[in-house]
Amino acid sequence: MCPAMGRCFFSLLQGILERLESGEVVIGDGSFLITLEKRGYVKAGLWTPEAVIEHPDAVRQLHMEFLRAGSNVMQTFTFSASEDNMESKWEDVNAAACDLAREVAGKGDALVAGGICQTSIYKYHKDEARIKKLFRQQLEVFAWKNVDFLIAEYFEHVEEAVWAVEVLKESDRPVAVTMCIGPEGDMHDITPGECAVRLVKAGASIVGVNCRFGPDTSLKTMELMKEGLERAGLKAHLMVQPLGFHTPDCGKEGFVDLPEYPFGLESRVATRWDIQKYAREAYNLGVRYIGGCCGFEPYHIRAIAEELAPERGFLPPASEKHGSWGSGLDMHTKPWIRARARREYWENLLPASGRPFCPSLSKPDF
Numbered sequence: 001m002c003p004a005m006g007r008c009f010f011s012l013l014q015g016i017l018e019r020l021e022s023g024e025v026v027i028g029d030g031s032f033l034i035t036l037e038k039r040g041y042v043k044a045g046l047w048t049p050e051a052v053i054e055h056p057d058a059v060r061q062l063h064m065e066f067l068r069a070g071s072n073v074m075q076t077f078t079f080s081a082s083e084d085n086m087e088s089k090w091e092d093v094n095a096a097a098c099d100l101a102r103e104v105a106g107k108g109d110a111l112v113a114g115g116i117c118q119t120s121i122y123k124y125h126k127d128e129a130r131i132k133k134l135f136r137q138q139l140e141v142f143a144w145k146n147v148d149f150l151i152a153e154y155f156e157h158v159e160e161a162v163w164a165v166e167v168l169k170e171s172d173r174p175v176a177v178t179m180c181i182g183p184e185g186d187m188h189d190i191t192p193g194e195c196a197v198r199l200v201k202a203g204a205s206i207v208g209v210n211c212r213f214g215p216d217t218s219l220k221t222m223e224l225m226k227e228g229l230e231r232a233g234l235k236a237h238l239m240v241q242p243l244g245f246h247t248p249d250c251g252k253e254g255f256v257d258l259p260e261y262p263f264g265l266e267s268r269v270a271t272r273w274d275i276q277k278y279a280r281e282a283y284n285l286g287v288r289y290i291g292g293c294c295g296f297e298p299y300h301i302r303a304i305a306e307e308l309a310p311e312r313g314f315l316p317p318a319s320e321k322h323g324s325w326g327s328g329l330d331m332h333t334k335p336w337i338r339a340r341a342r343r344e345y346w347e348n349l350l351p352a353s354g355r356p357f358c359p360s361l362s363k364p365d366f
Helices: 009-013 016-021 033-038 056-069 083-105 128-144 158-168 192-202 215-232 272-285 298-307 317-321 324-331 343-348
Strands: 073-075 111-117 149-155 175-179 206-210 237-241
Touching (some): 016 237, 056 073, 073 083, 083 128, 128 149, 149 158, 158 192, 175 237, 192 215, 206 215, 215 272, 272 298, 272 343, 298 317, 324 343
Parallel strands (some): 073 111, 149 175, 175 206, 206 237
16 A cells, blocks of 8 residues: 555545545644644734735645645635634635645645634624624635635534534535534533534534544544434534544633643643544544644644555555554664554553653643
8 A cells, every 4th residue: 555645536526525425534634723833923812824924835834744644625724814803814814825725735635625713703792694794704715716615613602603604505615514612512501412413404514523622522522413413313424623632631611721721732742643543433433524623733644544544545645754553663773662663562652741740630720
């Protein structure tokens, strides 16, 4: 099985729904805001994506890293890029983000997804018309730039997520929607199962969760969403894009309430082996759109692609420099390191943090 950027030209012609309906595993991308903040291109706070204009090479490079790692989707870097957050810059930022995503997608077997997220005003002014206008402005740019499908992501409240889906359905492109909720449901205590039902009834073809929670918690939420859809007799494709951090100790609002957020999360980073386990469990649950969000680096995406290579039929280009389950270590000069060139070693490793006076868990601030 040789690494390959794409399987065939026919695959390039398939849209997101055709891929999912054929049973293909679609691999999303990963962290942009957190990663580009660490690299010096995004400012923490509002977390807005001016970098697509100010530092396009940095954004292009990250897209390329995800593509080489196995991503099938180049999502536009347009998180919080609505007029309420960016004022007059919003249109140029959305257009530039679409151009960068399309440029990189064209180098491989990848689709371009135009992305919107929850607004900054919903919590204070539940003005449906005003909020839908903000979504519609971004949608108009995505239509102009001819993105392949649309993602409404990072919604705490299902009501606002439904409004987003209703706007995106005004186009002729498939709509995916993910909420940033855990097993307890949204901020109005709507259960994950009911959230999924409302989103599918609003017109979403793909539903799931992203961000705020680690892989284990996100998969528990996905299971509840799946059960809710089954009870309602509804069908939809499932999508999961969790944090690349372990967050079993966070509360209902996720990692933003942990004292380490956002500048002290490094000790919580998932290993590549953790992510292989997550990818397999997501697949076994029936999820076929599998990716990541904040903290999910390109090597994490490569881990998904490697774990699911038997189902996909190929490895990504980045695997040329990575031996499966540490197999490259069998060339090491030290025998105890050569002994680590096996799956059993890495699957059973309990990694230490190197911080003897630090707790293993934290107490959320809220």
